[in-house]
Amino acid sequence: MRQKLLIVLAVMACFAFGATMAHAEKLTLGLKGEPTSLDPHFHNVSANNMQSLYVFDKLVRQDNRQKLQPGLALSWNPVSDKVWEFKLREGVKFHDGSPFTAEDVKFTIERIPNVPNSPSSFTGFVSNIQKIDIVDPTTIRFTTEAPAPLLPRQMAAFPIISKKNAEGAATEDFNSGKACIGTGPYMLVKWDRGDKITYKRNDNYWGEKMPWEEIVVRPITNDGTRVAALKSGDVDMINFVPPADVDGLAENKKLTLSESPSTRLIYLHLDTARDDSPTVSGNNGEKIKNPLKDFRVRKAISKAINRRAIAGRIMDGLAVPASQMVPDGYEGTSKRLKPEAYDIKGAKALLADAGYPEGFKLVIHGPNDRYVNDADIAQAIAQMLTKIGIKTEVNTMPKSVYFGRASKLEFSFMLVGWATDTGEQSNCIGALLHTYDKEKGFGSSNRGRYSNPDLDATLEEALVTVDPAKHNELIIKATEMGIGDLGIIPIHYQVNVWGSKKGLAYNGRTDGYTLPREIKVTK
């Protein structure tokens, strides 16, 4: 009898042990977005870019604060003003066993502008490359039209695919897995559209060894469902924990949370160009000359916004008041810029000084399904402005309607967000503050049409200054000009939160990606 019991116990122990072993080998992630394609060069959106890092590597890696690190390239140096030389890692193999060489890099760069029907391509990252020279299998040189200080950054924006497997391959071949062969830590097993993507560990990976044999990524768009999936143990980790759930999850002893500020800046864009602006009017609804053109009015608006209150109450603490376009500690951020202090008196004085002691009427437009609590932020700002005498009305709409109208300049005062995936500031200055210039490709999202020739000149100079210190200095100067003029009014950076079961730890990334290589097993 006793013996029997022992055997039963032993068998049970084996099962229990086996179960925990199996558990440690598999990682299930519940992520908010689903990639639209597994072709890493088809659609430049973050859900796709993140997923491609499971299977592929980039020449240059970005760490969790988006500083550059060696990836498939070990080093990069300018040979002359217009030539960059990249030294490639040796002994790297693709999933099918074929070696990685400079040929693959050349093939990748040449493929990018030719991906058919790409709704949002990566062409911008390679368009300045004029010539690619393969010096030897591990050395490659890029000649650019103009000096290109940002080239290493651009090389950190797209993954390298295999020439052997992807030659002539269409986007569908990547989705089916046929051409989806990279050098990355995981190999694609299968993509069940809408349900899950399954990966298997690449045991010949050149980089960090991964603890999980298998990774299953489940797209769970609905916030409540994602949180429930974590709580019930269906998934081991989730991203984008909604602010309202953070307190509840933090109390749960079976879970751990981690947070990281993001590069997602929430800001106000104001019409600073037109005399007759569509949604600004006098106190009785009469037409007035656009007051937003006056710097004092913009300053008053900025002073009237209580950024701390928005971060604390509306964002449940998951926001950091912003002073410029990317968070502190990034390359090219100014140390002199500080978040505008909340100052009602000062704001009222400035308004009176500008000739609007009684204020005026304004409509704030914003999306209601794009950023965390976007409609609530718009409401709060409206109330704050009303306090200094600017009678503000709120009009929010779905993003599918909003952005089209905003780009057609139908609004005078709008709430918008911007995230820089490249991890530096020049692309936001170029898109948001540089004078709108269709020919040169600047100001594509400058919906307030702010224009300052000095800023334009400084940015353009920075973009051809290869020396990193000088380049940075010019970027900082341009930022200080644009933000100093209040070409846009920064509000806050969103904070991203990850939730996982106990035993896993994630440091968080400013770009919001969830990457297996940064998930640590703590016990």
Add this chain to the structure above:
Amino acid sequence: MLAFLIRRISQSIVVLLVMSVLVFGGVFCIGNPVDILIAPDATPAERDRAIKELGLDKPLPEQYMRFLKDAVQGDLGNSFVYNEPALKLIMQRMPATMELAVTAMLMAVFFGIPLGMIAGIKSDTLLGRSIMRFSILGFSLPTFWVGLMFIIIFSVYLGWLPSGGRGETVELLGVPVSFLSWDGIRHLILPAMNLALFKTSLAIRLSRAGVQENIQMDYVKFARAKGLTNTRIIGLHVMKNIMIPVITVLGMEFGGLIAFAVVTETIFSWPGMGKLVIDSIGVLDRPVIVAYLLITVTMFIIINLIVDIIYSILDPRVRLGDQN
């Protein structure tokens, strides 16, 4: 019957054509997908290239005519974000939705009709009243709330069933289905229950009203006088008569179930067509939205046709050819 079919099909084609104009125009009005799809820091040259490749540079009538020409040949256009045929994307997702809808419908029929009949026969008892109370709840509680409650109770608190996803699928005649594996069934239960709730209530109410109406009819009295057992009267004669309205209504509702399982699919991250179309609306993926709506219309047309035919079989007094 044949004349009826031919007339119905030609009417259907007109309906489809009108729908396609409405849907195409409507989707065009919502907004420009370019502003959402293309990276905000793209240069104008890149933007122009993408706009041209997606065919968005042409005027609306030209875009529509091109769509119509392709549609006649069975091509409903390529999705903007997936770069794959919209029809293929929807068809890939259809089995999941169908499976969910059929399961929900079967639940509604198997639970709703007997419960409704009990409520009808024993309307004055506690049981009868409880069934009616339940049906009121089923009608009035919003689907998304019930879905979340199911997840909280059965997944998070009790840990019995998974909170979402589709689970393991098995190929049946080349179509992946989940009701053939235990894991798949476990994943199917909660969303199907969620989707079935409203329809079950509907079936309860319909069959209760039917029973109450029929029980007082002469044929029931006659059958009783003839000495038939109560089971036989209710189970055969009354049942047959109440099935007509129930089938008509549930048939119509079945179309709705397939087309608008959106809420349930979103809450349970069920990879069906509803979730696809919601995602597509979010990024204004016009071809998928248009294809989805047209497929939905076609489905309603077909279901209506089948309902009419079943109706005529159940009640021979209805003659299809006579409708004019």
